[in-house]
Amino acid sequence: MSRLPERMKAVVCHGPEDYxxxxxxxxxxxxxEVVIKVEACGICGSDVKAYYGSKMYWGGDDPWLKPPVIPGHEFYGVVAELGEGAAEKFDLKIGDRVTADQINPCGKCKFCETGNYYMCEVxxxxxxxxxxxxxxxAEYMKFSKxxxxxxxxxxxxxxxxxIIEPMACAIHTVQRATIEFEDVVVMAGAGPLGLCMIQLIALKTPKKLVVLDTDENRLALSKKLGADICINPLKENAVKLVKDLTDGYGCDVYIEATGSPVGVTQGLEMIRKLGRFVEFSVFxxxxxxxxxxxxxxxxxxVRGSHLGPYTYPIAIDLFERKLVTAEGIVTDSYKLEDFAExxxxxxxxxSIKVLLTP
Structure with a gap:
């Protein structure tokens, strides 16, 4: 018999700006199935776009966001209830700290059956x-089988x-870039994901890591996390500086995580011929x-990057070995009742990363 309360508090999305x-x-x-007591849930840039009615989530005859629904895909918590067979299937016990991939795959489509569950057709x-x-x-959430x-x-x-979820996504993005020792890498955007990627790119030890952002505080943090050169495109000619750094050729790798259209056009201009352009942003x-x-x-x-397939264990391991950090990235924490703020x-x-805590 369940020991959980019958009712709980949750943020519920009913429509754009109607949470x-x-x-x-x-x-x-x-x-x-597994039910967890949520310890924290991060607010992603996609959550903000959905909140304010982005057509990516609300457009068309069959919008991707289907309310009423409890939002949030950057979560972790403690196992509170295990359904029949769940303890054995997932090797879990009550009280374990856990997270899960942000996708709830169907397990039946061609992508799931070929190991590409993160591209699940459903x-x-x-x-x-x-x-x-x-x-x-919410106070509690359920993971499917x-x-x-x-x-x-x-x-x-x-x-x-x-921030395991953002770090896992960042790992997949950096993997997609196949960074080599001699590469000059430009990381465009020093938001939560960009700051995770900077640490990971630094671990790859490229020839130079250049970070672009319009906020001086984020550039300063980027430097602490491993950037060699930081450029504010509002104050300096970023394209010229990168080309000067590379004998006029342009960067070898450009990772776009600004969420702004100019991040794309700027990157196409500063990247060299035969370069690798990795697109991460949700616009x-x-x-x-x-x-x-x-x-x-x-x-x-040109390569896309979507979610964090097979990278959550890597993220957890990197945190365990103190090779990456959350310091400076998690800036704010609010109670569920204060979600609007x-x-x-x-x-x-x-802010950088904002958390909601039940």
């Missing part, structure tokens, strides 16, 4: 689809455990550029 704290039924663990992401994938902005669940060691701090508006740069003029290798803070350049 409310409500008393809802506490999830119950069915066969091979593609339910925790925090976006009602019933099948409720998120972490197809979830990818990961134990978190006690050596990780609260802040480190809170709130359309991006227009001259595609002939990609093909006829430079023959670029938290979302405003997350949108502000003065």
């Amino acid at each position: 409310r704290v409500e008393e809802v039924a506490t999830p119950k663990a069915g066969k091979e 593609h339910n992401i925790y925090g976006f689809q009602k019933d099948v994938a409720e998120g972490g902005m 197809t979830s990818k669940i990961h134990k978190i060691s006690e050596s990780l701090s609260h802040e480190e455990a809170s 709130g508006q359309d991006v227009t550029t001259d595609w002939s740069v990609i093909g006829d003029r430079k023959e670029l290798d 938290a979302f405003k803070r997350a949108e502000s350049i003065e």
